[in-house]
Amino acid sequence: MITTSGLTKVYHPHGSRGGAPGTRTPQEIVALDGVDLHVREGEVYGVIGQSGAGKSSLIRCVNLLERPTSGTVTVDGRDLTALAGRGARAGRELRRARSRIGMVFQHFNLLSSRTVQANVELPLEILGLSGKERSRKALELLDLVGLGDRAKAYPAQLSGGQKQRVGIARALAGDPKVLLSDEATSALDPDTTRSILRLLRDLNQQLGLTVLLITHEMDVVKSVCDSAALMERGRIVESGTVSELLATPGSRLAGALFPVGGRATGEDRTVVDVTFHGDAATRPVISELARTYNIDISILGAAMDTVAGRQVGRMRIELPGRYEDNVVPVGFLREQGLGVDVVGVTDDAPAAGAQTSPLVKEGAK
Structure with a gap:
C-alpha cells in the first residue's frame, strides 16, 4: 500500500x-x-x-x-x-x-473559530460537497470517533483527547x-x-x-x-x-519492546535471552528444561505483555557452565519454538561482553 x-x-x-x-x-x-x-x-x-x-x-x-x-x-x-x-x-x-491519504497531527491543528462539526467539514468543503452532504458526513464521522454529542462545541471546550478525536474524524473525511x-x-x-x-x-x-x-x-x-x-x-x-x-536474535527493537536486565554472576556462566510468543507463552518450558537436563537455572529478569493481541514475553536466564557446555540445552529451547539469543555469543564463536539495546529515550522529533 x-x-x-x-x-x-x-x-x-x-x-x-x-x-x-x-x-x-x-x-x-x-x-x-x-x-x-x-x-x-x-x-x-x-x-x-x-x-x-x-x-x-x-x-x-x-x-x-x-x-x-x-x-x-x-x-x-x-x-x-x-x-x-x-x-x-x-x-x-x-x-x-x-x-x-488522511493525516493526523501531533498538535491537532484545529481552527479555534470553528465548531467541532465545522472543523470536520473543512476538507469536505475543499472537495466541493454540498452543505447537506458535509453535515451528514461530519456527523457520521463524529459518531464513529465517539464525539457525536460534541458537534456544536468549540475546540477550547474540549480535552486533549477529544481534540485528537476531532483531528482523526477530519482525517477520515475524504474516505x-x-x-x-x-x-x-x-x-x-x-x-x-x-x-x-x-x-x-x-x-x-x-x-x-x-x-x-x-x-x-x-x-x-x-x-x-x-x-x-x-x-x-x-x-x-x-x-x-x-x-x-521478537523471534530475531539480537533485534534491538525486540530488546527495547521487552527490556530485560541482569548480568552473568561469573565467567563460567551462560546468559540466554528467551522470547515466548503464541502457545509457548503459557507453557512451563523453563521448568521442563531444568528437569530434562537436571540443571539449576537462575532467572535474571523477565517481562510479559500483550502485543497486537498476542501474549508475548522475554526472559533472561543464566545456565551453569560456559556456552560450549550448554549447546544441547540451548538447542532444546530452540526446538520448543522459542526465540533464543545467547548474550555475548555470535553465530560463529563465543565473544566477551554482553549485548545491549539502547533505543528510544528522547522526546518527539
Whole structure:
C-alpha cells in the first residue's frame, strides 16, 4: 500500500543553492538517506526513533507535504513523486491522490473559530460537497470517533483527547485508504493515549485502513503495531513484523519492546535471552528444561505483555557452565519454538561482553 524507494530529503541552509549535482555541502542537513519502506495493505506500521532520526520528514514525504530530493513514493499503486511535477504548488492529480491519504497531527491543528462539526467539514468543503452532504458526513464521522454529542462545541471546550478525536474524524473525511499519524499521542496523558490507540486500531479493523504512524514511544508499537521500523540518522536500520522481530536474535527493537536486565554472576556462566510468543507463552518450558537436563537455572529478569493481541514475553536466564557446555540445552529451547539469543555469543564463536539495546529515550522529533 505504501512503498518508498531510495527516498532522500536534503535541507539546504536559507539562501544556499547547494553544490553540483550528486555532491553535498557541509551545511546541508540530510534528513532522509536512501529510505526503503514497504507497508502492506491493512496493517498498522510504526516508525520509531530518537529525535532527529528523520521520522517526521519521512511521513511528510509520504504524502508529498515535503518534496523528496530523490527517490520515489508509491501509495495505493500510484507514484506520487511522478505526480508532483516541477512547480511549487501541487497539481490537480496530486491533490486528488492526497485526498485518499488522511493525516493526523501531533498538535491537532484545529481552527479555534470553528465548531467541532465545522472543523470536520473543512476538507469536505475543499472537495466541493454540498452543505447537506458535509453535515451528514461530519456527523457520521463524529459518531464513529465517539464525539457525536460534541458537534456544536468549540475546540477550547474540549480535552486533549477529544481534540485528537476531532483531528482523526477530519482525517477520515475524504474516505482515505491510508491514515498517517505524526506523533498523534505524544501530547496526551497515558490513559488518553491508550484510548486513542484503541480508536486507531478499531478504525484499522472496521474501515480496512492502512495506518502508518510515527512515534518515539515503545508502548505505542507494543499496543497497536503489526510491523515496525527503527530509524537512525535518516536511515531504516531494522524493520519487520513485530512477531518476526521478537523471534530475531539480537533485534534491538525486540530488546527495547521487552527490556530485560541482569548480568552473568561469573565467567563460567551462560546468559540466554528467551522470547515466548503464541502457545509457548503459557507453557512451563523453563521448568521442563531444568528437569530434562537436571540443571539449576537462575532467572535474571523477565517481562510479559500483550502485543497486537498476542501474549508475548522475554526472559533472561543464566545456565551453569560456559556456552560450549550448554549447546544441547540451548538447542532444546530452540526446538520448543522459542526465540533464543545467547548474550555475548555470535553465530560463529563465543565473544566477551554482553549485548545491549539502547533505543528510544528522547522526546518527539
